[in-house]
């Protein structure tokens with residue numbers, strides 16, 4: 001299967017095992033992962049997508065609408081889906097209290113200073129139970145035919161495994177998470193040691209859930225995201 005399918009499947013498998021109730025996909029683009037998670041719910045109750053680009057969000061958000069059959073045969077209990085236009089480098093009160101944040105092929109589109117804000121916002125402020133981050137493994141690039149430079153014109157960097165792991169370990173130290181590394185897309189034969197085509201970090205929060213009842217100051221923080229779509233099943 002194509003690489004993006006393998007990335008989504010990795011997350012579906014994770015959800016099947018750990019059964020998070022509230023999942024937020026940052027940089028969700030055309031909501032492909034959300035659509036799959038809606039199908040493989042495994043007990044998810046709240047599914048949120050965020051992207052900075054409202055054009056890509058609007059393009060296919062109708063694919064998240066319930067099918068007539070889903071009204072006739074309600075499954076699995078209530079499900080709410082929300083899509084927001086916003087940047088994951090900004091603090092948004094409604095993004096706190098999630099069990100899982102997925103971040104598939106997003107960070108390499110950020111400038112390195114924005115990666116700093118991303119880390120602070122996602123791990124420090126949103127502080128979810130778990131975070132899954134995927135990004136290209138630069139060491140795999142020589143195996144990609146005809147590739148010169150980065151895999152996409154909009155990539156600001158592509159990290160080696162060591163670079164990704166240095167960032168991830170730094171985040172864990174600062175925000176009290178643990179991380180394990182894996183990936184999808186394997187090379188064969190003696191090329192195996194370049195690692196996966198897509199590298200993935202799975203982060204788990206080491207401390208108990210953040211207190212849901214926010215302090216006064218925090219509950220007064222204004223919303224910065226723009227709600228574009230909401231459906232309740």
Ligand code: SAM
Pocket residue numbers: 004026027028029030032050051052053056086087088089103104105106109110
């Ligand atoms: N996660 C999707 C997937 O795997 O198919 C899309 C990945 S796409 C390569 C990267 C997405 O990140 C784009 O849709 C882009 O608009 C979004 N993005 C870039 N910077 C962002 C930011 N600061 N906040 C939220 N989304 C952002």
